[in-house]
Amino acid sequence: MSRDRGPDASAQEPAPDAVPAVDTRLLVREEGLKGYLTEFRRKMRSGELGSLPVVIAVIIIWTVFGSLDSTFLSAQNLSDLSQQIVGTGMIAVGIVFVLLLGEIDLSVGSVSGLCAALFAVLNVLNGMNEWLALLVALAGGAAVGLIHGFFFAKVGVPAFVVTLAGNLAWNGLMLQVLGTSGTVNIPGESIVSKLYSTIFHSPAAAYVTAAVGVGLFLAASLLDARRRRAARVPFRPVAEIVLRTVVIAAIAFAAAYILNQYRGLPLALLIFLILLVVLDFVLRRTTYGRQIFAVGGNIEGARRAGISVPFIRMTVFMVAGTMAAAGGIFLAGQIQSASQTSGGGNLLMNVIAAAVIGGTSLFGGRGSVWSALLGALVIGSIQSGMNIMGVSNAVQFMITGSVLLAAVVVDSLSRRTQKAAGRA
Amino acid sequence: MPETPVLTLRGISKRFGAVQALSGFDLEVHSGEVVALVGDNGAGKSTAVKAIAGVNPPDEGVIEWEGRPVSINRPHDAQNLGIATVYQDLALCDNLDVVANLFLGRELRRFGVLDEVRMDKRSRQLLDTLSIRIPSVRIPVASLSGGQRQTVAIARSLIGEPKVVILDEPTAALGVEQTAEVLDLVERLRDRGLGTILISHNMVDVMAVADRIAVMRLGRNNGFFDKRATTTEEIISAITGATESAVTRRQARKREEER
Numbered sequence: 001m002s003r004d005r006g007p008d009a010s011a012q013e014p015a016p017d018a019v020p021a022v023d024t025r026l027l028v029r030e031e032g033l034k035g036y037l038t039e040f041r042r043k044m045r046s047g048e049l050g051s052l053p054v055v056i057a058v059i060i061i062w063t064v065f066g067s068l069d070s071t072f073l074s075a076q077n078l079s080d081l082s083q084q085i086v087g088t089g090m091i092a093v094g095i096v097f098v099l100l101l102g103e104i105d106l107s108v109g110s111v112s113g114l115c116a117a118l119f120a121v122l123n124v125l126n127g128m129n130e131w132l133a134l135l136v137a138l139a140g141g142a143a144v145g146l147i148h149g150f151f152f153a154k155v156g157v158p159a160f161v162v163t164l165a166g167n168l169a170w171n172g173l174m175l176q177v178l179g180t181s182g183t184v185n186i187p188g189e190s191i192v193s194k195l196y197s198t199i200f201h202s203p204a205a206a207y208v209t210a211a212v213g214v215g216l217f218l219a220a221s222l223l224d225a226r227r228r229r230a231a232r233v234p235f236r237p238v239a240e241i242v243l244r245t246v247v248i249a250a251i252a253f254a255a256a257y258i259l260n261q262y263r264g265l266p267l268a269l270l271i272f273l274i275l276l277v278v279l280d281f282v283l284r285r286t287t288y289g290r291q292i293f294a295v296g297g298n299i300e301g302a303r304r305a306g307i308s309v310p311f312i313r314m315t316v317f318m319v320a321g322t323m324a325a326a327g328g329i330f331l332a333g334q335i336q337s338a339s340q341t342s343g344g345g346n347l348l349m350n351v352i353a354a355a356v357i358g359g360t361s362l363f364g365g366r367g368s369v370w371s372a373l374l375g376a377l378v379i380g381s382i383q384s385g386m387n388i389m390g391v392s393n394a395v396q397f398m399i400t401g402s403v404l405l406a407a408v409v410v411d412s413l414s415r416r417t418q419k420a421a422g423r424a
Numbered sequence: 425m426p427e428t429p430v431l432t433l434r435g436i437s438k439r440f441g442a443v444q445a446l447s448g449f450d451l452e453v454h455s456g457e458v459v460a461l462v463g464d465n466g467a468g469k470s471t472a473v474k475a476i477a478g479v480n481p482p483d484e485g486v487i488e489w490e491g492r493p494v495s496i497n498r499p500h501d502a503q504n505l506g507i508a509t510v511y512q513d514l515a516l517c518d519n520l521d522v523v524a525n526l527f528l529g530r531e532l533r534r535f536g537v538l539d540e541v542r543m544d545k546r547s548r549q550l551l552d553t554l555s556i557r558i559p560s561v562r563i564p565v566a567s568l569s570g571g572q573r574q575t576v577a578i579a580r581s582l583i584g585e586p587k588v589v590i591l592d593e594p595t596a597a598l599g600v601e602q603t604a605e606v607l608d609l610v611e612r613l614r615d616r617g618l619g620t621i622l623i624s625h626n627m628v629d630v631m632a633v634a635d636r637i638a639v640m641r642l643g644r645n646n647g648f649f650d651k652r653a654t655t656t657e658e659i660i661s662a663i664t665g666a667t668e669s670a671v672t673r674r675q676a677r678k679r680e681e682e683r
């Protein structure tokens with residue numbers, strides 16, 4: 001068979017046998033520190049900023065408030081902060097899932113209030129078993145998410161409209177559930193109060209938690225490197241793994257030390273951290289998580305790859321609803337009541353801001369559940385700092401709004417850079 | 425023809441409302457052969473591809489796979505037979521890396537968890553055997569060039585070990601060098617014994633890699649040409665209709681006689 005080509009084409013192409021069997025440019029990256037820098041520069045240039053901006057933001061915020069008022073960086077204030085961010089952070093985790101699809105859920109504030117009210121009315125007013133009531137509240141959040149998901153994925157109503165309608169409707173249902181009582185106080189010995197307020201006073205608790213976390217990270221990294229090496233694919237050198245582990249250990253043990261300086265490890269923080277590890281695993285290491293990213297990246301591509309887009313959409317809204325319920329429970333435990341104002345105010349604004357500030361893109365397909373923690377930390381730090389300084393609510397709103405705008409600008413710019421790099 | 429074609433279409437017709445997009449369309453694809461499908465805009469090339477890929481099943485006609493009649497009603501049916509389609513818009517997920525895109529929808533797992541190591545390894549092997557050059561299998565597809573994205577999309581279609589690959593306008597959006605890269609890859613598909621259907625507007629590309637050329641005009645066949653025994657001019661006149669009457673009438677007559 002003749003393999004001649006037109007004159008135009010053959011001039012541009014090397015003869016087939018001139019192509020080396022293994023192309024050297026296929027190597028993942030140079031090993032060692034130099035390769036690390038190259039990779040870092042490539043990421044910066046193509047706009048994959050990840051969590052870098054938010055880490056810088058936390059450092060700036062802590063430095064500024066710390067220098068303005070020394071109580072800000074006190075063990076007590078930082079311990080309180082670690083507990084206060086849990087409610088917002090949990091709801092923000094659900095927002096991260098929805099943002100990964102490139103969608104938005106404007107109902108999570110109302111849903112969190114509704115589920116807290118559900119628990120309070122069932123358990124406190126009607127004497128239902130507290131675990132059962134907790135389960136019903138969480139299942140209620142999931143059911144609400146399923147309803148949103150159905151109208152979005154099956155009926156085709158834009159998600160922001162469905163959840164905007166939901167925001168009002170679920171708020172109405174909450175008022176209905178609370179009925180004439182208006183406010184239901186949750187006793188201090190209730191499971192919901194304890195979930196929030198329990199603190200492991202023994203210093204060992206915080207240190208053991210830090211050690212277990214660091215140990216798991218190190219073991220997983222080493223095992224992964226060993227499998228990769230055996231399979232002859234690029235792997236992280238031991239030196240790099242040790243370096244990463246040292247950084248993580250420094251942060252974990254510093255946090256444990258600070259917590260122990262005050263009262264110890266809050267249960268709420270521990271639950272939040274475990275949840276983040278589990279959901280991060282789901283997003284990055286399971287087929288389901290991969291499918292979420294795929295739908296967020298290219299709906300048509302996901303569909304052609306055989307992914308059920310409606311299933312992903314509905315389950316993601318269920319995750320958002322469930323996380324809103326969980327966050328609502330922690331917020332109710334914090335103030336030990338469910339009232340007509342639960343889930344209202346600037347909660348919705350704060351959780352969306354937390355997810356975006358934490359580095360999850362509004363445009364879908366890029367992000368991580370850790371942005372919920374980092375973003376909630378930024379929002380929480382600003383509020384805590386300004387409360388210490390005695391700044392009025394009016395100014396706090398304006399500053400939080402500006403920070404959100406800054407985060408969205410960073411996100412938009414990085415997306416533009418990525419697009420430009422993609423066309424290169 | 426010496427051996428049974430891997431894929432045969434006979435008398436395929438498809439109607440969209442008032443438009444008869446395909447009528448009595450025939451096509452044969454052998455293993456280790458590149459068949460170019462050419463024709464003007466609206467000639468029915470994409471409709472033919474969608475019939476094979478199960479996206480838009482035909483109204484009439486027979487599709488044979490390795491000599492046996494089959495019905496392809498869903499994309500899944502086509503995939504199960506061993507037909508892979510690379511659409512013009514590629515449908516890659518820009519935010520995912522090359523490995524994730526290659527294995528999207530058929531991820532390898534180990535204890536229920538994504539087996540990144542094995543997917544990584546198989547991706548490298550596949551890209552190596554196809555001599556596809558990309559900076560890394562672990563960077564998001566967004567940072568690849570157009571030609572690299574096209575080669576990744578083609579490589580992805582090979583993960584399921586198909587026997588026939590359909591490429592819809594793979595070089596339409598590419599520069600000269602990237603086009604050459606993709607055409608190289610098409611040749612390597614042939615060397616691996618795959619049957620390839622290449623849709624293209626570019627006669628230079630078609631003459632560079634195709635073994636046979638099937639011309640379509642107004643939803644019908646308008647001649648089959650052996651690359652070795654034809655010229656670009658001859659094909660262009662078949663596309664534009666200058667040779668329409670002679671060729672199609674002769675074919676129609678022959679088909680009637682065969683029956």
Ligand SMILES: Nc1ncnc2c1ncn2[C@@H]1O[C@H](COP(=O)(O)OP(=O)(O)O)[C@@H](O)[C@H]1O
Nearest residue numbers: 440443445463464465466467468469470471472
């Ligand atoms: N889904 C559809 N609905 C209605 N008409 C269609 C549809 N798909 C294709 N057609 C018509 O069928 C004819 C063939 O189109 P197509 O197969 O896309 O041609 P080509 O790919 O060769 O440019 C055109 O006239 C087009 O308008």
Ligand SMILES: [Mg+2]
Nearest residue numbers: 466469470471
């Ligand atoms: Mg077309």
